[in-house]
Amino acid sequence: DGGITQSPKYLFRKEGQNVTLSCEQNLNHDAMYWYRQDPGQGLRLIYYSQIVNDFQKGDIAEGYSVSREKKESFPLTVTSAQKNPTAFYLCASSIRAIRNYNEKLFFGSGTQLSVL
């Protein structure tokens, strides 16, 4: 089955702790994205990557970090600097960076992060 796998499904973070959310895709897509979903606020872009070893900040990058060492993998680290990390985190990919109406996003099933 081709798709995007996010793990874990649920994650708990203690005060001052960094946690890493995993995202793996086997769709051979170039571009990958991390979104944060809060009730009533829709999806907000944290980081995106168009190619291996390159990534760009989105609208709410503060307190987060990413890496893109392999095409298939785009892990997100929620650092202790992120003071309000409780949210549903969604990883997505597209064949290429969004440039025209053909570029749809494929989403994983998400990770719910909560603070202990």
Next chain:
Amino acid sequence: QQQVKQSPQSLIVQKGGISIINCAYENTAFDYFPWYQQFPGKGPALLIAIRPDVSEKKEGRFTISFNKSAKQFSLHIMDSQPGDSATYFCAAGGSRQVTFGTGTKLQVIP
């Protein structure tokens, strides 16, 4: 700054009725307008998308109406079914990323 405004926040429709969700955008550089459907505990999935040079696109019971001069677009779900109960997000795409609306939670009651 909210670049894509979506309304209503929630919607209850009788089975067989028409569900209508509206969105408005500000940035005239947007050139891609998709709608995503999300079921609880799942990631969104693309439902239908439209180009800015087309005023309407229909796929089955789902229709996007697009008004470029007003910078507005809407999703119509005809003959709404309980299985359509989900959260719907409009979005607008530019050169490198997609900006999402705040979502509409649709409940279709029997």
